[in-house]
Amino acid sequence: xxxxxxxxxxxxxxxxxxxxxxxxxxxxxxxxxxxxxxxxxxxxxxxxxxxxxxxxxxxxxxxxxxxxxxxxxxxxxxxxxxxxxxxxxxxxxxxxxxxxx
Amino acid sequence: xxxxxxxxxxxxxxxxxxxxxxxxxxxxxxxxxxxxxxxxxxxxxxxxxxxxxxxxxxxxxxxxxxxxxxxxxxxxxxxxxxxxxxxxxxxxxxxxxxxxxxxxxxxxxxxxxxxxxxxxxxxxxxxxxxxxxxxxxxxxxxxxxxxxxxxxxxxxxxxxxxxxxxxxxxxxxxxxxxxxxxxxxxxxxxxxxxxxxxxxxxxxxxxxxxxxxxxxxxxxxxxxxxxxxxxxxxxxxxxxxxxxxxxxxxxxxxxxxxxxxxxxxxxxxxxxxxxxxxxxxxxxxxx
Numbered sequence: 001x002x003x004x005x006x007x008x009x010x011x012x013x014x015x016x017x018x019x020x021x022x023x024x025x026x027x028x029x030x031x032x033x034x035x036x037x038x039x040x041x042x043x044x045x046x047x048x049x050x051x052x053x054x055x056x057x058x059x060x061x062x063x064x065x066x067x068x069x070x071x072x073x074x075x076x077x078x079x080x081x082x083x084x085x086x087x088x089x090x091x092x093x094x095x096x097x098x099x100x101x
Numbered sequence: 102x103x104x105x106x107x108x109x110x111x112x113x114x115x116x117x118x119x120x121x122x123x124x125x126x127x128x129x130x131x132x133x134x135x136x137x138x139x140x141x142x143x144x145x146x147x148x149x150x151x152x153x154x155x156x157x158x159x160x161x162x163x164x165x166x167x168x169x170x171x172x173x174x175x176x177x178x179x180x181x182x183x184x185x186x187x188x189x190x191x192x193x194x195x196x197x198x199x200x201x202x203x204x205x206x207x208x209x210x211x212x213x214x215x216x217x218x219x220x221x222x223x224x225x226x227x228x229x230x231x232x233x234x235x236x237x238x239x240x241x242x243x244x245x246x247x248x249x250x251x252x253x254x255x256x257x258x259x260x261x262x263x264x265x266x267x268x269x270x271x272x273x274x275x276x277x278x279x280x281x282x283x284x285x286x287x288x289x290x291x292x293x294x295x296x297x298x299x300x301x302x303x304x305x306x307x308x309x310x311x312x313x314x315x316x317x318x319x320x321x322x323x324x325x326x327x328x329x330x331x332x333x334x335x336x337x338x339x340x341x342x343x344x345x346x347x348x349x350x351x352x353x354x355x356x357x358x359x360x361x362x363x364x365x366x367x368x369x370x371x372x373x374x375x376x377x378x379x380x381x382x383x384x385x386x387x388x
Contacts, residue, residue, distance in 0.1 A: 042356070045358065046355070047356035048354055048355060048356065049297070049354045049355065050297050083297075087295065088295075091293045094294070095292040095294070095301065096292070098301060098303050098304075099292050100141050100307060101141055
């Protein structure tokens with residue numbers, strides 16, 4: 001019994017997936033997705049400044065070889081771009097609620 | 102049989118009459134009605150701020166706060182826009198290389214006409230602002246256009262506004278569906294939320310005029326363009342209407358449009374029209 005616990009822990013640890021560092025391919029995929037969403041927002045004339053700056057931060061981190069940071073920034077930029085697309089879409093009608101009548 | 106036909110015909114006629122009576126109302130609900138919009142817009146501010154004289158709304162935050170108003174009135178003895186005004190006057194009178202001047206491009210030689218801008222150009226089918234007309238004048242006379250946001254453009258518009266001080270804003274909307282569409286588009290832009298802050302122009306200038314946003318007192322939207330261009334202490338210099346729109350967008354964390362984009366021209370048309378009757382007070386000075 002005393003031996004089985006450390007063995008079980010060792011087994012569990014060996015089976016647990018190790019956290020893998022992001023590589024360039026991960027970054028490129030994340031950046032492409034973010035860039036596509038950002039372009040869609042710009043096409044709706046509703047780009048956010050923070051999307052642009054976060055995309056730039058992703059590129060800068062990747063240029064410096066920090067792909068973990070680059071992927072995280074690209075994913076954040078994608079989320080921001082998608083939020084701006086949602087805003088532009090919902091505001092097509094929602095603006096009327098603010099109108100002085 | 103005759104009675105049945107008469108009954109059928111009667112009920113059909115009644116249905117048609119009922120339809121004819123109700124359908125205009127349905128259409129009216131969606132109809133663009135600038136006159137009604139302007140009336141509602143002005144009434145909103147007049148009722149919200151019953152102690153503010155109507156002509157005082159053009160003084161922006163100073164109409165909302167007595168202390169600020171007193172400070173501003175003292176500052177007006179040596180106004181910060183004076184250098185721009187002098188420069189604008191000189192530029193306005195200086196001939197282009199071809200010998201013509203700005204006066205040749207505008208009605209009444211460009212003097213006392215600020216209250217008629219922007220206008221809807223039925224040939225082009227678009228709104229033409231004073232800033233745009235000035236640059237078009239330059240280009241038509243072989244000169245390079247100026248930046249729309251500050252410096253020379255601010256000086257020129259400052260001088261033209263000064264010659265129009267006190268004249269009531271007088272924007273026309275011709276009986277042209279494109280003009281009505283431009284007005285409606287401007288209205289939509291004004292009320293649409295944008296940027297990460299999720300703010301529309303109305304969030305500050307309709308919902309919160311007179312309130313503080315950090316150290317500033319928010320100006321009412323009514324008459325906000327009558328004071329343009331303005332010297333802003335925050336900018337340490339002059340800025341045009343274009344600059345105001347661009348910085349407003351940036352402050353909400355929205356990427357600004359290019360100066361004189363259709364949307365900006367349309368929102369200027371909307372805001373100027375709803376301020377019809379209020380005096381031109383530009384150039385202005387703001388914190």
